[in-house]
Amino acid sequence: MTKPFLYVENLTKKFPGPKGEDELTVFENVSFGIEKNEFVCVIGHSGCGKSTILNVMAGLEQSTDGYVFMDGKEIKGTSLDRGVIFQNHSLLPWKSTLGNVAFAVKAKWPGWSKKKVNEHAMKYIELVGLTGSEHRRPAQLSGGMRQRVGIARAFAIEPKMLLMDEPFGALDALTRGSIQDELLRICSRTNQTVFMITHDVDEAILLSDRILLMTNGPYAQVAESVTVDIPRPRQRETLVKQAGYYETRNHLVDFLVRRSKELQGEYDTGTNETPSHDDDQAPYPRVVAGTRL
């Protein structure tokens, strides 16, 4: 079996407990894979270690056990091959839109001339629809526009893998919707491989090829991998009318409300590889609409 483009195997994170107490196992033996050009979302309750998994994939944090491979190489630290979009925009507040994007471009291609850097940056500022605001500083932009700059910055370094940690969590619903559309459009154009954390079930269905469901922490696991079969291009307005939408949605909500708790800590035998990769051993009911991998 060939390994996916990116794969996470037996990832475990333990935090040292308070004095005299046992260490806290946030998640254990988490394994999954992401294929090239795939858009994968992960959903789970707070505290299940989603962000930690993303940080390990980004190289910002170390796991206690297990490893992450991308493109045949183990991830040991941060890399410009992986772009990260953080929950809050994390722009440099003293730099303009152009300055922020150009800053990343310069880091990726240090040899480029200023002109080339700016042209490249402008291309991505245009992609997120911020042409005309390139000389404004983050403080002069709305929350949605700031997050767009963050997206432009991440895409501008043309990463092999894009990691997003609840990128729209801090935005209001209307802004969130329009940025999701934007992201959908950009991703279909660039075929970007994306791993994204979200709390929003509809957002996950709209954007993802596949959704990973995590049980509650501590001892969180990736319990299921739900394939979203709704054909692309997807439209937010018509999404609810698509076949399979409600089945998928109900399944996700049911998981989050009920089974994420029931399944908590169920796979801590340490030997199971991805429980969701093999249908025959699945200890939980079959997914109806979203075919499970």
Added chain:
Amino acid sequence: MLTMENLKAALLSLAILIVLLGAWEWSIEGAIVPTGDQELSEYEQLTGGSGGGSRIPAPSAVISHAITELSDPFYVRGSNDMGIGIQLAHSVGRVFAGYSMALLVAVPLGFVIGMSPLMYKALNPYIQVLRPISPLAWMPLALFIIRDSGASSIFVIFICSIWPILVNTAFGVSAVSKDLRNVARTLELSSLKTAFAVILPAAAPTILTGMRIAIGISWLVIVAAEMLVGGTGIGYYVWNEWNNLDLTSVIFSILMIGVIGMFLDSLLAAATRMVQYDH
């Protein structure tokens, strides 16, 4: 509307000035000066007959003195008779010398303390003990070691400006958000590049605030230091004019200390605005 308010404020300021100067002038003119036909009390005899009347010069005298002094601020007629400009230049020069040295030491050191919790813990006790010491308390030691009054004043300025800059730099650097550091890491910036392109600009407003506090303290301290060691400088000038009982010059130089202090502060305020950013 705003300009209207500014105009009103300016007029009010002017009115306050006129009232204060008028009251000052009147209180001196209206003071009872003992005349010759009255018997002098014992106290009056001892103090040369000045009685209860004020000998503080009138504002008109101070203003005319200021005009004379400021029309030729840089004259030198011997070591005890130099223009106000020369004296102020000596003081400002010492402040800049001590202040620049403090900057060179405090900013890098503050950076290290802000970046490393270990260094913070190791150095914090020293900072906490040394910081509350009055800068002038160092003067005897400085004079003994350096054996030069001018250089000792510079050292005192150095030691008094180092603490606000050090503490603010350390605080500013340690307060740089984790997100910005993570951005630098994901962009694979070198430590040096991270320090100069991310941490320094992010901490700059806090560092500049420390620098502004430090320049204010330096200007306060240099006057006292120069009074102590003598020779040149505005502090020495004030004390020298007091010894000459030339209160007109004393008042004039007090005002000049204020004006230069305001100027130094506004320089740093302008620099702060340059690095300031909104979140």
